[in-house]
Amino acid sequence: MIRTWCSISMLAGFAATSLFAQGPGRHMGPGPGDFDMLRPEFGISRKVVTGAPYSASAVTQFTQTLANGDHIQRTTTAAVARDSQGRTRMDRSIAAVGALSAAGGERRAIVIHDPVAGMSYALDPSSHTARSMQIPAPRSGTGARPEGRAHRSQASVKTEDLGTQTIQGVSAEGKRVTRVIPAGKEGNEKEIDIVTETWYSPDLQVVVMSKTSDPRFGDSVYQLNSISRAEPDPALFTVPSDYTVKQGGAMFRHGPAPAPAQ
Amino acid sequence: MNEDRELLPELLEDLRALASDGPREAPPHIEERLKIEFRRRKRHRSLVAWSPVGAAAAAAAIALLFWSHSNKPAAGQNPPVTAAQPIAPAADDVSEASFYPLPEAEGLPAIENAMVVRVELPVSSLQLMGVPVGEERAGASVQADLLLGQDGLARGVRLAP
Numbered sequence: 001m002i003r004t005w006c007s008i009s010m011l012a013g014f015a016a017t018s019l020f021a022q023g024p025g026r027h028m029g030p031g032p033g034d035f036d037m038l039r040p041e042f043g044i045s046r047k048v049v050t051g052a053p054y055s056a057s058a059v060t061q062f063t064q065t066l067a068n069g070d071h072i073q074r075t076t077t078a079a080v081a082r083d084s085q086g087r088t089r090m091d092r093s094i095a096a097v098g099a100l101s102a103a104g105g106e107r108r109a110i111v112i113h114d115p116v117a118g119m120s121y122a123l124d125p126s127s128h129t130a131r132s133m134q135i136p137a138p139r140s141g142t143g144a145r146p147e148g149r150a151h152r153s154q155a156s157v158k159t160e161d162l163g164t165q166t167i168q169g170v171s172a173e174g175k176r177v178t179r180v181i182p183a184g185k186e187g188n189e190k191e192i193d194i195v196t197e198t199w200y201s202p203d204l205q206v207v208v209m210s211k212t213s214d215p216r217f218g219d220s221v222y223q224l225n226s227i228s229r230a231e232p233d234p235a236l237f238t239v240p241s242d243y244t245v246k247q248g249g250a251m252f253r254h255g256p257a258p259a260p261a262q
Numbered sequence: 263m264n265e266d267r268e269l270l271p272e273l274l275e276d277l278r279a280l281a282s283d284g285p286r287e288a289p290p291h292i293e294e295r296l297k298i299e300f301r302r303r304k305r306h307r308s309l310v311a312w313s314p315v316g317a318a319a320a321a322a323a324i325a326l327l328f329w330s331h332s333n334k335p336a337a338g339q340n341p342p343v344t345a346a347q348p349i350a351p352a353a354d355d356v357s358e359a360s361f362y363p364l365p366e367a368e369g370l371p372a373i374e375n376a377m378v379v380r381v382e383l384p385v386s387s388l389q390l391m392g393v394p395v396g397e398e399r400a401g402a403s404v405q406a407d408l409l410l411g412q413d414g415l416a417r418g419v420r421l422a423p
Contacts, residue, residue: 035383041407044376060413076414080375090375090412097408097416098366100387111377122378155368179369194369210371210413217366217392222413 034103037094040122042133042248043111048086049205055081055232056168056224064099064218072099072218080224081232088113089236099218112237121239130239133248155179155194165199167208168227172199192216204229361409361418365392373411380407380422391416 058080064072074096082088088111095106110123115135123130162174174197181192192215199209209223239245386400405422 035381035387038380038382038405041378041380043378044373044409046372046374046376058412058414060415062415078412078414080412088375090377092377092410092414094379094414097381097410097414099390100383109377109379111375113375177369196369196371198371206374207371207412212369212371214366214369220370220413220415222371222415 035097035100036103037107037109039124039127039129040109040111040131042122042131043090043113043120045088045113045115045120047205048115049082050086051084052204052229053082053084053231054204054206054227054229055079056227058222058224060220060222062096062098062218062220074099074101081236083232083234083237085116087116087237089232098220112239114237121245123239123243128240128243130243130245131248132239132245155181155185155192162197162199167199167201168224170201170204170208170224170227172201172208174199361407361420362393363418364416367411367415367417370411370413370415370417373409373417375412376417377410378407379410380405382406388419391419393419 056079058078060076062072062074062076066072076093076096078090078092080088080090091108091110093106094109095102108125110121110125112121112123113135114120118135120133120135121130122133156179158178158180160176160178162176164171164173166172177196177198179194179196181188181194183189183191186192194214194216195212197209197211198207200206201208204227206224207222208227209221211219211221213219382403382405384400385395385402385404388395388404388406389400407420407422408416409418409420411417
């Protein structure tokens with residue numbers, strides 16, 4: 001009993017000091033609007049897709065129009081790949097995140113998700129270090145479309161079917177979701193329309209293109225280019241031998257585990 | 263404590279009896295009583311040693327609770343503006359659920375594959391992402407984890423554990 005209370009008190013104290021330690025004045029950080037990329041931490045894969053290998057370059061363009069009419073434009077790229085066994089790799093340049101730019105210039109972060117070995121790796125090319133984490137074995141089931149947990153304002157939602165199109169040589173099904181925040185709901189004088197257009201490939205089971213327009217934060221266009229359906233080089237899904245691997249903990253989730261899909 | 267004192271003479275007597283019989287293993291009942299006594303004393307010492315730490319930690323926790331509560335907005339107002347507002351996760355929590363969902367991600371497609379990167383950023387950058395943070399803390403910097411979707415756009419944020 002005594003030990004339990006001591007432990008609880010210590011944990012509470014630790015939590016309190018951790019939070020206060022994040023207070024103002026602790027760091028002399030980057031200037032407003034920027035960030036310093038420190039390191040990749042880990043990756044999350046919502047589902048395991050086997051038997052549908054591909055590789056592609058992913059390009060995201062973000063545009064924000066400021067009140068004075070000026071524009072902020074950022075483009076980020078990533079090389080993505082998945083093999084037949086469901087192993088994935090994302091090699092991303094972290095030059096910007098939305099409207100924010102990296103203060104120290106472009107940095108890369110790589111995440112390898114290997115459900116076959118039950119491991120996930122976060123690679124930092126600048127330091128040649130990798131963090132490894134165990135991932136839970138995939139559960140059986142159908143590959144349902146992932147619906148993420150997201151902030152939702154008091155918007156009404158309208159969904160339109162856009163039919164099927166071929167994008168970058170891949171057949172994709174389109175839908176447009178319009179979220180309407182009525183006037184006055186968030187202090188807004190006029191109605192706010194947030195429009196998201198998504199093109200999803202049932203074959204690859206990935207979004208091959210998406211466009212989002214949110215008057216509050218900006219517009220973004222994401223697209224997979226140069227899609228190849230050949231089996232990627234297996235070396236992409238292993239940690240290079242010149243990396244120092246640091247052991248991380250086991251991953252656990254509060255939400256549903258990823259479901260494998262064929 | 264009184265119980266401890268009452269047990270001591272008995273224990274000493276048993277030990278003397280044991281010594282007078284020459285070297286041998288302690289009888290099971292004495293060994294058991296010794297163990298009980300050692301455990302009791304160890305527990306007591308631990309309590310004494312940890313009491314100040316526990317008290318300080320408890321005080322800090324209470325201060326935190328009070329501070330959090332005092333920063334809560336009145337009904338109908340915007341959320342409060344503090345750097346500590348995004349959830350502070352357990353050190354080994356790698357779930358999406360441990361991230362504060364960003365308003366700027368409201369219209370973005372659902373996550374298929376995500377990457378979490380640790381960054382240091384001024385609190386004002388959190389404001390740009392739609393996190394309600396007060397002007398008085400805008401100049402401060404924090405270390406945070408950003409949850410980036412397959413498109414590299416942020417879906418969530420949390421303070422670094």
